Amino acid sequence: MHVHIFWDAQSPAGLQIPVSRKISAVLGVPTTVSENPVRMMGYVTERRQIDAHALLDSIQTYKHRHEIEDPVLLVVHQDLFKDGSIFVFGLARESVGAAVVSSARLGNEYYGLSGSDDDLMDRIVKEGAHEIGHLLGLGHCSNRECVMFRPNTLDELDRKKKQLCSACYDQMAEHMAAPEK
Numbered sequence: 635m636h637v638h639i640f641w642d643a644q645s646p647a648g649l650q651i652p653v654s655r656k657i658s659a660v661l662g663v664p665t666t667v668s669e670n671p672v673r674m675m676g677y678v679t680e681r682r683q684i685d686a687h688a689l690l691d692s693i694q695t696y697k698h699r700h701e702i703e704d705p706v707l708l709v710v711h712q713d714l715f716k717d718g719s720i721f722v723f724g725l726a727r728e729s730v731g732a733a734v735v736s737s738a739r740l741g742n743e744y745y746g747l748s749g750s751d752d753d754l755m756d757r758i759v760k761e762g763a764h765e766i767g768h769l770l771g772l773g774h775c776s777n778r779e780c781v782m783f784r785p786n787t788l789d790e791l792d793r794k795k796k797q798l799c800s801a802c803y804d805q806m807a808e809h810m811a812a813p814e815k
């Protein structure tokens with residue numbers, strides 16, 4: 635098993651390899667990263683955002699067509715929303731092993747601060763590892779430093795460590811060791 639990371643052509647250039655390596659280190663699973671082959675769907679002109687569920691549908695279709703069973707994370711630069719939320723940093727669909735993360739609100743520039751590739755990279759790693767964590771059987775965690783804590787603000791995201799807490803780590807190891815359904 636390895637996790638496929640698909641990097642959209644407009645996502646921050648040059649960060650894909652370090653992000654992939656760091657996500658692998660956080661979760662303790664192998665990852666590969668490649669240019670995104672999935673069709674971009676769900677753009678809503680009035681909102682200038684992508685409907686995250688439409689994008690997950692597209693990933694699901696791609697996975698099915700290419701018989702990919704392993705988890706897939708797509709990293710995009712467009713802002714994402716879902717029904718009932720103004721925006722989402724990312725979204726996972728556990729039933730099909732598909733997840734998406736947006737870098738739109740992860741750069742300092744979005745908040746009027748000066749840009750930093752290190753900050754941007756750290757945040758994509760945390761959000762990406764979080765969504766993949768869901769695909770690997772983890773729920774949300776109440777430990778504010780754990781990657782599986784659900785942040786509502788950038789500040790809460792920044793306060794998380796690039797680590798699973800020991801409870802989540804054990805739970806994931808157990809899930810991975812369990813026989814395939």
Ligand SMILES: [Zn+2]
Binds near residue numbers: 764765768774784
């Ligand atoms: Zn979550």
Ligand SMILES: [Zn+2]
Binds near residue numbers: 780802
């Ligand atoms: Zn945890």
